[in-house]
Amino acid sequence: MSDAPISAGEQPGRWVAVCARERLTQHRIVCATIAGVGLLVVADGDQVHACERACPHEQADLSLGRVADGRLYCPRHLAWFDLTDGHISPGWPSRALRRYPVRIAEGHVWVDAGAL
Numbered sequence: 824m825s826d827a828p829i830s831a832g833e834q835p836g837r838w839v840a841v842c843a844r845e846r847l848t849q850h851r852i853v854c855a856t857i858a859g860v861g862l863l864v865v866a867d868g869d870q871v872h873a874c875e876r877a878c879p880h881e882q883a884d885l886s887l888g889r890v891a892d893g894r895l896y897c898p899r900h901l902a903w904f905d906l907t908d909g910h911i912s913p914g915w916p917s918r919a920l921r922r923y924p925v926r927i928a929e930g931h932v933w934v935d936a937g938a939l
């Protein structure tokens with residue numbers, strides 16, 4: 824995550840504001856959609872992450888999960904995903920969680936739509 828402002832020299836339209844930063848003080852998980860792709864913005868302490876919304880195991884809605892100690896827990900089978908690299912907890916036959924670049928700038932959370 825970067826605190827650098829979005830600069831005019833970056834690819835136009837690539838960074839999309841998905842929610843106000845303030846919302847993450849009230850909710851640890853915020854849902855968003857960019858170009859029809861569901862994603863989550865997740866606050867873990869002072870860290871902010873963005874990731875896919877559907878669990879890669881059996882597509883449970885991860886917005887109904889919980890966040891603790893750098894992990895996002897799936898509500899269906901309680902596997903967890905490491906928010907720093909997306910890896911699933913040991914023993915689960917699933918790919919890693921897709922994560923997207925995220926920035927805080929101008930009072931908003933921005934996600935790199937080019938990474939979707």
Ligand code: FES
Binds near residue numbers: 879
């Ligand atoms: S559906 Fe998420 S761990 Fe199984």
